[in-house]
Amino acid sequence: MENEPKSVIGRRGSYAKGVARRQEILDRAIEVFAERGADGTSLRxxxxxxxxxxxxxxxxFDSREQLLVAVYEHAESLRQAPEDLEQSSVDVMVAAATENVGVPGMVQLYSTLVATAIExxxxxxxEFFTxxxxxxxxxxxxxxRDEQAAGTVRDDIDAETLATMLIALSDGVQTQWLLDPSIDLxxxxxxxxxxxxAR
Amino acid sequence: MENEPKSVIGRRGSYAKGVARRQEILDRAIEVFAERGADGTSLRxxxxxxxxxxxxxxxxFDSREQLLVAVYEHAESLRQAPEDLEQSSVDVMVAAATENVGVPGMVQLYSTLVATAIExxxxxxxEFFTxxxxxxxxxxxxxxRDEQAAGTVRDDIDAETLATMLIALSDGVQTQWLLDPSIDLxxxxxxxxxxxxAR
DNA sequence: GTCTATACGAAGATAGAC
DNA sequence: GTCTATCTTCGTATAGAC
Incomplete structure (x- = not known):
């Protein structure tokens, strides 16, 4: 039984020692970001x-960029499964954002990688962020859509558009919060x- | 009569030739970003x-970062004054975002600088983005607030919070649009x- | 004041030895 | 699998020409 890496990113290191080493790198890297900020993100x-x-x-990892993406993906995968079916769409968004800002360096890493992605x-x-x-x-x-069907969410705007808006809102407020912590995220x-x- | 630079950023170049050169740099730089993408943002x-x-x-400019901020500030200042008093808050936001995405490299520069700002x-x-x-x-x-007073905007959420949300929304959707242009910004x-x- | 030449250290990446 | 050595590019700093 092989212990296949879950991610598409950075497929090397399929052997036991390599897998362990790879995990160690990902675990440590996010800590370095938190401790040393932007100065801690260089390969060296x-x-x-x-x-x-x-x-x-x-x-x-083939490149620094690939490593950083893998670190973000790894850190994100460590979060609790957001899939309480009872939770509303906004609750899921708020929970994700709250956990995000609770991990030092996480929003910064996200922001840096998104900037790289669109450049x-x-x-x-x-590829990853798309x-x-x-x-x-x-x-x-x-x-x-489920909430619209249940009558709890307005249906004058389609679900896809609302989803785009909620995600944009979450990303944008996290950014503003980092520059002005007096904002109640x-x-x-x-x-x-x-x-x-629903109206 | 001195021709003082308008910005706090990069105060050098108060003499005629220097001022002209400085303008040329700011004008050309944004074009280079548009033409060469991320590879065009190095000083060299x-x-x-x-x-x-x-x-x-x-x-x-004292540093590359200061130059980039000045370029963004300059490009932003070239936009039409958004102050039609007739325009609604959302109209102003939509107009600004539309002009933004119309300038190649602008959203990318914004995104890169915000990432730097929070790192x-x-x-x-x-300092600039704060x-x-x-x-x-x-x-x-x-x-x-004016719209709330006029009864056109809901007043169950205070104006400051709504402003934070609208700005976050605008920034976030612009990002998503760059990664997926099928989104109708x-x-x-x-x-x-x-x-x-208002309800 | 304006501008170039040059040097330094750090960075990402690659090649090859062990 | 891991290292050292090396290449190239980068931001920055300084000295000095005009």
Whole structure:
């Protein structure tokens, strides 16, 4: 029974030691980001923190960008499954955002990678975030469709558009919150419930 | 009569030739971004496109980051004054976003600088965007307050919070649109009118 | 004041030794 | 699998020409 890496990103290291090493890199990297901020995201800094050379990191990941995407994906996968069927669309959004800002460096990493994704015509980031937005939007839209059918959410705007708006709202408020922590992230995002409520 | 630079950013170049050169740099830089994408944002690339040495750029701007902020500020200042008093808050947001995405490289530059702003504890970007969000939020909130008083916008959410939400929405949708141009930016943002309408 | 030449250190990436 | 050495590009700093 093989222990296949879950991600499409960085397929190397399928053997036991390689897999362990790969996990160690991902686990440590997010900590380095949290501790050292932007200065801790270079290959050499991360490698130093782990105790290997920067060339070793490139043995497991094709590029710095690929490593960063894998780190984000890994950190995101560690979060609790958001799929309480009882939770409303806005509740899911608020929960995700709250967990996000609770991990130091997470919003910064997200923001950096999204910026890279929209800058580069064809890079690891672009592919990852295009797929991610598609997936998150689809999930959110389905939830909203159910709520529209149940009569709790307004149906004068289609679910896909509402999903796009809620995700944009969440991303944007997280950014503003980092620049002005006096903003009440949870409260602000929760107000979306009133905005999308059935009339 | 001195011809003082309008911005706090990059105060050098008060003499005739210097002022002209500085304008040329700002004008050309945004074009280079549009033409060459992320690969065109290095000092050496920009300098090459303008026909000067990269050291010259640092004569007018203290750092690459400061140059990039100045370029963004300059490009933004070229836009038509958004202050038609007849326009609604959402109309202003939609107009600004539409003009934004109409300038190639603009959203990418914005995104890159915001990412830098939230990464660096104390940098040019952080100061600029903290102030900018504050200003844009205040302007938008005032507009919303007027609309609440006029009875066209719901007043169960305070104007400051609504302003934060509208700005977040605009930023977020622009990002998603770059990764998936099938999203109708104008239509999606315009739907906000219904969301914040008085009940 | 304007601008170039040059040097330094850090960065991502690659090649090849072990 | 991991290292060192090396290449190239980058931001930045300085010295000095005009």
């Amino acid at each position: 800094r991360i490698a130093e923190a782990i105790g290997v050379s920067h060339a070793t990191l490139l043995h497991y 580069e015509p064809a890079g690891e980031s672009k 797929r991610r937005f598609e997936r998150v939007r689809t999930d959110m839209a389905q939830r909203l 949870r409260d602000t995002l929760s107000r979306a419930t009133a905005l999308i409520a | 690339r920009i300098a090459e496109a303008i026909g000067v040495s990269h050291a010259t750029l640092l004569h007018y 660096e504890p104390a940098g040019e970007s952080k 102030r900018r969000f504050e200003r844009v939020r205040t302007d938008m909130a005032q507009r919303l 104008r239509d999606t943002l315009s739907r906000a009118t219904a969301l914040i309408a």
